[in-house]
Amino acid sequence: MTVFAVFLAGIDDLQDRERTKEVLDWISDSYPQLEKVIKWNQPMFTDHGTYIIGFSTAKKHLAVAPERAGMAHCAEEIKAAGYDTTKDIIRIPWTEPVDYSLLAKMVEFNIIDKKEYTSFWR
Numbered sequence: 001m002t003v004f005a006v007f008l009a010g011i012d013d014l015q016d017r018e019r020t021k022e023v024l025d026w027i028s029d030s031y032p033q034l035e036k037v038i039k040w041n042q043p044m045f046t047d048h049g050t051y052i053i054g055f056s057t058a059k060k061h062l063a064v065a066p067e068r069a070g071m072a073h074c075a076e077e078i079k080a081a082g083y084d085t086t087k088d089i090i091r092i093p094w095t096e097p098v099d100y101s102l103l104a105k106m107v108e109f110n111i112i113d114k115k116e117y118t119s120f121w122r
Contacts, residue, residue: 003036004043011057016094020062023055023098031107045107050117052110053103061091062098066106067122073109077102 004024011017024043028036034045034052042065044054053070056063065088071078081099084091092098114122 003038007038007041007043013094016057016062019094019098020055020057023062023103026100027053027103027107030104031111034107034111046120047111047114048117049120050114051120052114053107056089058091061093063089063091064103064106065089066110069113069122070106070110073113074102074106077105 004021008017008021008024011020024036027034027045031045034047037044037046039054042054042056045052051067054065056065061084066074068087071085071088071090077099078085078090081102082096083099084093
């Protein structure tokens with residue numbers, strides 16, 4: 001059983017579950033050095049014990065949480081993708097494609113920016 005299996009099984013809509021699995025698998029495959037964890041009932045990826053990116057689901061979207069610094073770093077790309085945001089998350093509607101280049105930019109920024117961090121959060 002994978003780390004995220006129970007979380008994924010809890011997503012009732014099969015298409016939303018498959019989309020979430022696709023995103024989590026993409027990050028796992030693209031960044032195999034990142035540790036997969038569940039914290040606060042959400043799938044997250046960490047690097048040397050520090051948070052890199054996390055996800056949650058809602059009725060209409062997949063929420064991506066790269067921390068505010070990751071969002072600020074990618075503000076123009078987020079806007080160009082047309083994603084709705086709050087201070088802490090990016091909402092990717094289930095009906096819209098996932099911008100994997102944007103996810104990569106946020107993950108890579110956080111890996112580099114948090115290289116010397118020893119705490120979980122910024």
